[in-house]
Amino acid sequence: MKEQLQHAVNDQIRAEFESAYIYLAASARFDAQGLNGFAHWMRTQWEEETVHALKLYDFLLQRDAQVELQALSKPELSFETPLEAFEMVLEHEQYITGRIYELYQQAVDARDYPLQNLMQWFIDEQVEEEDSVRAILDDLRLVGDSGATLLLLDRELAARQLDPGA
Numbered sequence: 001m002k003e004q005l006q007h008a009v010n011d012q013i014r015a016e017f018e019s020a021y022i023y024l025a026a027s028a029r030f031d032a033q034g035l036n037g038f039a040h041w042m043r044t045q046w047e048e049e050t051v052h053a054l055k056l057y058d059f060l061l062q063r064d065a066q067v068e069l070q071a072l073s074k075p076e077l078s079f080e081t082p083l084e085a086f087e088m089v090l091e092h093e094q095y096i097t098g099r100i101y102e103l104y105q106q107a108v109d110a111r112d113y114p115l116q117n118l119m120q121w122f123i124d125e126q127v128e129e130e131d132s133v134r135a136i137l138d139d140l141r142l143v144g145d146s147g148a149t150l151l152l153l154d155r156e157l158a159a160r161q162l163d164p165g166a
């Protein structure tokens with residue numbers, strides 16, 4: 001595997017772990033606020049991002065490429081309310097989608113077909129991810145993010161399970 005691509009994949013491993021870290025921090029904040037369903041959703045998201053990072057990690061090992069784990073930055077949370085939290089999640093996932101597209105393009109340019117295939121999986125995954133976040137955002141905008149309706153949404157989010165395909 002070309003060295004430049006190996007670096008790019010290693011950098012994406014960092015980005016996925018940093019995503020995981022942000023979601024874990026968000027989970028702790030929601031837990032402290034007594035919003036256990038929101039906390040659970042974020043913790044499940046943490047787990048899913050870890051799965052993404054490991055998918056890239058395993059891919060490098062399978063290709064006999066070098067894994068170079070990088071330092072993770074401290075997660076900074078810029079939200080106060082559940083609505084703001086999910087606006088942050090959508091923005092973050094759109095940023096990740098942009099990175100995945102970039103990596104896919106690099107794989108195309110380098111004619112690295114296995115990496116193109118893997119990136120295709122990530123592209124589909126990002127479509128699903130952004131869609132599910134938008135659905136929660138729609139609910140939050142519709143019912144508002146306080147009072148009894150927030151409690152109902154909190155119960156709903158408590159039911160999230162880790163997608164076995166993720």
Ligand SMILES: [Fe+2]
Pocket residue numbers: 016019048049052096
């Ligand atoms: Fe991810």
